[in-house]
Amino acid sequence: MNKTLTMGLVGLSAILLTACGTSVKRIAVTDEVDLSGAWNDTDSRLVSEEMIQDALSRPWVSNFVRKDGHPPAVIVGTVRNLSHEHINVRTFVADMERALVNSGRVDFVAASDERGEIREERKDQDLNSSESSRNAAGQELGADFMLKGQINTIIDQEGKKQVRYYQIDLTMISMANNRKVWLGQKKIKKYVKNGKLRY
Amino acid sequence: MKLTSLSAFKLIVVVTALLMQGCAFQQWKINNIAEQLRGGSTQQALLAMQGIEAPKRDQAQYLLNLGMLKYLNGDLSGSTQDLQAAKHLMAQLQAISVREVIGATAVNETLRSYIGTSSERVMLQQLLALNYLAQGDLDGARVEMLQAEVLMREVAHKDSLSGQLASVYFMSGLIYELGREWDDALIAYRHAGELMDERGQALPAALQDSLLRFTRQLGFKEEYQEYRQRFGREAMFLKPGEGEVIALYWQGVVSAKTQSKISVFAPNLGHHISLAVPSYPDFYATSNSGLVSIGQYQVNAQLLDDVEVLAREDLQAQMPKITATTLLRAVAKHQAVKQARESGQQNGGGGLFAFITDVASVLTEVADVRSWNTLPSNIQVARLAVPEGEYPINVGREARASAEAQYINLRAKQTAVVLSHSVSDELFVYKTK
Numbered sequence: 108m109n110k111t112l113t114m115g116l117v118g119l120s121a122i123l124l125t126a127c128g129t130s131v132k133r134i135a136v137t138d139e140v141d142l143s144g145a146w147n148d149t150d151s152r153l154v155s156e157e158m159i160q161d162a163l164s165r166p167w168v169s170n171f172v173r174k175d176g177h178p179p180a181v182i183v184g185t186v187r188n189l190s191h192e193h194i195n196v197r198t199f200v201a202d203m204e205r206a207l208v209n210s211g212r213v214d215f216v217a218a219s220d221e222r223g224e225i226r227e228e229r230k231d232q233d234l235n236s237s238e239s240s241r242n243a244a245g246q247e248l249g250a251d252f253m254l255k256g257q258i259n260t261i262i263d264q265e266g267k268k269q270v271r272y273y274q275i276d277l278t279m280i281s282m283a284n285n286r287k288v289w290l291g292q293k294k295i296k297k298y299v300k301n302g303k304l305r306y
Numbered sequence: 307m308k309l310t311s312l313s314a315f316k317l318i319v320v321v322t323a324l325l326m327q328g329c330a331f332q333q334w335k336i337n338n339i340a341e342q343l344r345g346g347s348t349q350q351a352l353l354a355m356q357g358i359e360a361p362k363r364d365q366a367q368y369l370l371n372l373g374m375l376k377y378l379n380g381d382l383s384g385s386t387q388d389l390q391a392a393k394h395l396m397a398q399l400q401a402i403s404v405r406e407v408i409g410a411t412a413v414n415e416t417l418r419s420y421i422g423t424s425s426e427r428v429m430l431q432q433l434l435a436l437n438y439l440a441q442g443d444l445d446g447a448r449v450e451m452l453q454a455e456v457l458m459r460e461v462a463h464k465d466s467l468s469g470q471l472a473s474v475y476f477m478s479g480l481i482y483e484l485g486r487e488w489d490d491a492l493i494a495y496r497h498a499g500e501l502m503d504e505r506g507q508a509l510p511a512a513l514q515d516s517l518l519r520f521t522r523q524l525g526f527k528e529e530y531q532e533y534r535q536r537f538g539r540e541a542m543f544l545k546p547g548e549g550e551v552i553a554l555y556w557q558g559v560v561s562a563k564t565q566s567k568i569s570v571f572a573p574n575l576g577h578h579i580s581l582a583v584p585s586y587p588d589f590y591a592t593s594n595s596g597l598v599s600i601g602q603y604q605v606n607a608q609l610l611d612d613v614e615v616l617a618r619e620d621l622q623a624q625m626p627k628i629t630a631t632t633l634l635r636a637v638a639k640h641q642a643v644k645q646a647r648e649s650g651q652q653n654g655g656g657g658l659f660a661f662i663t664d665v666a667s668v669l670t671e672v673a674d675v676r677s678w679n680t681l682p683s684n685i686q687v688a689r690l691a692v693p694e695g696e697y698p699i700n701v702g703r704e705a706r707a708s709a710e711a712q713y714i715n716l717r718a719k720q721t722a723v724v725l726s727h728s729v730s731d732e733l734f735v736y737k738t739k
Contacts, residue, residue, distance in 0.1 A: 188445050191452040262456050305401040 144271060144299030146194045154275050155202035158291045162203070167279060167288035168212050171251065180214040181207070181279070182250035190260035190273065199275075200254075216250045252279050252288065267301040333364070333416065333676045336371060337562040340679040344559040346729050348378040351680075363406075366395045367420040367676050370430065374680040377437060378730040386437045393430055396422050411634050412642075414582070415674035423620035424461040424469025426678045428454055429613070432474050435481065436554070436725050440734035444484055451478040455494075467505060468623040472498045472513075473554075473611040473685040479516060480552060484721060484738055492520040498610075505615075510608030512552065512689040515542055544691055549716035551690045555596040555607045555702045556727040558683030560617055561587055563675035569668050577643045577664040580671035581632050586621060590614045593684040596702025596728070600692050600714065607686035607702060614683055628674075639667035682727065694718045701726035701733060 134140065139149045162168075171179040183204065186196040207213040217225060232241050256277035263270040272294070279289035335358060343351040352375040360368035369392035376385035399421045409417030422430070431454035438446030454474045461469035479494035495516040502509050509517075514533070518541035521530035534540060544550055567582040596607040647660035686702075696715045701724055712733050716722055725734040 188449065191449060191456065193446060193449050260452075262452075264456060264460055302401045305398070305403050306405065 141297075144269065144297055146190070146192050146273065148198070150273065150295055151195075151199045152202070153295065154293045155199040155206070157293045158199070158275075158277055159203055159206040161291050162207065162279070162289055163210055163212065165289050167252075170288075172212075175251075178212055178214050179251040180216050180248050181252045181254055182216050182282075183218050184253040184255040184280075186255065186277070187257040190258045191262050191271075192260070194258055196258065203254075214248065216248050222247075250282055252281055254279055256291075267303055269299040269301070271297045271299060273297075333674070336364075336367065337675065337679055339371070340559055340562055343375070343378075343680055343729055348375065348730050351375055352379050363417070363419040364676065365420070366392050366399065366422060367678065369395065370422065370426070370678045371680045374433065374678070377433065378680075378727055378732060380732045382437050382441050382734075386434065386441075389430060389434050389437065393434070396427060396430070410631055412638050413670050414635070414672045415628065415631065416672060416676065418674070420676050422678060423617070423624065425471060425613075425616040425620050426681070427461070428457055428469055428471050428474055429678070429681060431457060432471070432477055435477055436734070439481070439723060439736045440725055442736060444481065444736070448481050448485065451481050451494075454478065463623065466619065466623045467501070468616075468619045470501055471611055471616065472501045472505075472507070473687075475501060476513060476516075476610055476687060477554070480723065483516070483520075484723070484736070488520055488524060491516070492524060492526075495520065502610075507609065507612075509537075510610055510687050511605075512608065512687040513610070514539075515689050519543065542691070544719060547693055547718045548691045549694050549718055549720040549722065551598070551600050551692060551699075551714070551716070551722050551724055553596075553598045553607055553688045553690070553701050553724045553726065555598070555686040555688070556682035556684075556725075557593055557596060557686060557702065558591060558728055560613045560677075560679060560681045560683050561590045562679045563621070563673075563677050565673040565675055567671065567673065569671070575640065575643075576647070577640070577660070578668045579636055579640070580668045581636060582671045582673040583625075583628055583632055584621065584673040584675050586614075586618050591683065593686065596686050596688075596726075597700075598688045598690060598702070598724075599698075599700040600690055601695075601697035601699075603690055603692045603697075605688045605690045607688040609684055610687045611685040612683075613681050613685065617677065617681075635671070639671070643667060692716060694720070699724060699733065699735075702728055 136148070137152070141147065141149070168179060183200055186200055188194045188196055204215050208215050226244075229242055229244055233244070254277060256275065259274045259276070261272040261274075263272075273296075275291075275293045275295075277289075277291040278287050279291075280287055336355075339351050339354045339358075342354060352372075355368075355372050355375050358368065369388045373385045373388035373392060376382075376388060399419045403419065406418045431450045435447040435450040435454070438444075438450060451474070455478060458470055458474065463469075475494050475498035479491045479498060482488070482491035482494060495513060498513055499509055499517055502513070514537045517533050518530065518537065518539070521533055522541040530541070563584040563586055565582055566585045567580065569578055569580040571577070572579050593609050593612065595609075598605050598607055643660055643663045646663035647657065650657060650659040694717050696713055698711045699714045700711075712735075714722055714724070714735055716737075721738045723736040725736075726732075
C-alpha cells in the first residue's frame with residue numbers, strides 16, 4: 108500500500124515538474140496572441156495593412172504620375188514613438204515600404220541613416236571597382252515625398268483594469284511645396300485586465 | 307522516544323523553515339554591498355553584486371541593484387536591460403500569491419517575492435529615463451516618464467504621498483521641454499511644484515525658473531504674476547549667444563532598513579514570543595548642496611527629492627499591513643509550539659519537539675529589510691545659462707577633480723542635461739540638436 112502511494116506521489120511530482128518546463132510551439136504569423144496587452148506584432152501588422160490599403164487607394168499617387176510621368180519617390184522621415192511603450196516603429200514602416208514598392212506605383216529612396224553607408228560604398232567603388240561596374244556619385248534619386256508620423260497613446264487605468272488607446276498618424280508631405288498629400292490614421296483600443304492572483 | 311510519521315513530518319517542516327531562514331541572510335549581504343557603494347567603490351560593489359546568486363523571490367531587488375550599479379559604472383545598455391527586466395518582473399509580481407501570503411504569515415515576510423515599494427517603482431522609471439537620455443534616446447526617456455505618470459496615479463493614496471516624486475515630475479517636464487512640448491512641460495513642472503508644496507519643501511531655483519519661464523511663454527498671465535510675486539523675480543530667458551545646462555545630481559546612498567526585534571519568554575504560555583519588523587535609522591546624513599561648475603560659471607544644486615524621506619514614507623504606508631501580518635504570525639507560531647507540545651506529550655517525545663519548534667519560531671522571526679538600497683540619498687537640480695563655448699564641467703563631486711576632466715561644448719540656444727552621481731566618476735551629457 109505504502110509502495111503504491113510512494114509510486115503515485117513520484118509519478119504526480121514528475122507530471123507537475125514536466126508542466127513547469129519550457130515548451131515551444133510554432134504558430135502562424137497571422138495568429139493573434141495577446142499576452143500582456145502591450146503593442147505587439149498583430150498591432151503592427153494591422154496598422155501597416157490598413158495604412159497601405161489607404162495610401163494606395165488615395166489619388167495622390169495617380170495625381171503625381173499624371174503630372175510628372177513617373178512614380179513618386181518617397182523617403183521615410185521620422186516616425187516618432189510618443190506612446191507609453193517602447194514600440195519598434197520600424198516593423199510597420201518596413202511592411203509599408205515593402206507593400207508600396209511591390210505595388211509598382213511608388214519608389215522608395217534610402218533614408219538618411221542608410222544613405223551614409225551607401226555613399227561610403229560608392230566611394231569605395233570609385234577606388235576599387237572596375238570602370239564598367241562602378242556607380243558614379245551624384246546620380247541619387249531625390250525624393251518627391253516624405254513619410255512622417257507618430258504613435259500616441261492614452262492610458263486609462265483603475266486598479267487592475269486598463270484601457271489602452273493607440274492612435275497612429277502618418278503623413279505624406281510633398282518635398283516640393285510642403286503640401287500634405289495623404290494623411291493616414293489607425294486607431295486601436297484595448298481593454299486589459301490584469302490577474303489579481305498568481306501561483 | 308517514538309517518532310510517528312506525523313511528528314516526523316512536523317519536524318521536517320520546522321527544519322525546512324530553519325533552512326529557508328538561510329535565504330533571509332541574503333538581504334544582509336546586499337545591504338553590505340550598498341555600504342561598499344557608500345564608500346565610493348562602484349566597481350567593487352558591482353563585482354560583489356554580480357557574485358551573488360539571488361533567490362528567485364529576491365530577483366527583482368537583485369536586478370534593481372545590479373541595474374543601478376551598471377549605470378554607475380557606465381554600462382548603460384546593460385543597466386537598461388536589467389532595469390527593464392526588473393520592471394517587467396515587478397509588474398507581474400503585483401498579483402497576490404496565496405503561497406507567499408501563507409509563507410509570510412507562518413514563517414516570515416522574506417518569503418514573499420520582492421516587489422519594491424511605490425517610490426522604488428517610480429524611481430525605477432526615472433533611472434530608466436536617465437539611462438535612455440544618457441544614450442541620446444529622448445523618445446525612450448519620454449516613454450519611461452509617461453509610464454511613471456501612469457504609475458504615480460496608480461499608487462496615489464489620499465492619506466499618503468508615498469510613491470509621489472517631485473523629481474519624476476521635474477524629469478517629465480524636462481523631457482517635454484527638450485522635445486519642445488511646452489504645454490506638457492508646464493503641466494509636469496506644475497505637478498512637481500504642487501507636490502513639493504504639499505511636502506512643505508522649498509522649490510529649487512531650477513523649478514522656479516521653469517514655472518516662471520513657461521507660464522510667461524505660454525501666456526498664462528495670472529499664474530505668471532502669482533509665481534513672480536512668490537519667487538520675487540521675473541522669468542529668465544536665454545540671451546543671444548547663450549546656452550543652458552541643467553544638472554541632475556544624485557547624492558549619496560539611501561539608508562538600509564534595519565530590524566527591530568523583540569523576543570521574550572512568556573511564562574504563562576511556556577514559550578517565547580518574537581516579533582520582528584523593519585525600520586529605518588532615525589538619523590541619516592542630510593544633503594549637501596552639490597556645486598555645479600561649467601568653466602568659471604557656478605551654481606549650487608538644490609534639493610528636489612529627499613529619497614531618505616520617501617523611503618520612510620513608503621515604510622510608514624506599509625506598516626499597518628506588516629504589523630497585522632507580524633501579529634498573525636505570532637499567533638500562528640504560538641499555535642505551532644502548543645501543538646508540538648501536545649503532540650510530544652501524546653507520542654512520548656517529551657518537551658524536545660516543543661523546544662525545537664519554539665527555537666525555530668524565534669529564529670525564523672526575521673524582518674524583511676530588503677529594499678533598493680543602492681538608490682541615492684537625495685536628488686538635486688540646477689539650471690545655469692552660459693555663453694556658448696567649450697567648458698570643463700564638474701557636478702557636485704570634489705573628488706572628481708582628481709579624475710580626468712570632462713568637457714562640454716555648448717552652442718547658442720542649445721540645452722545640455724548633465725547627469726551625475728556623487729559616488730561615481732561617470733558623468734553623462736544629453737544635448738539638444
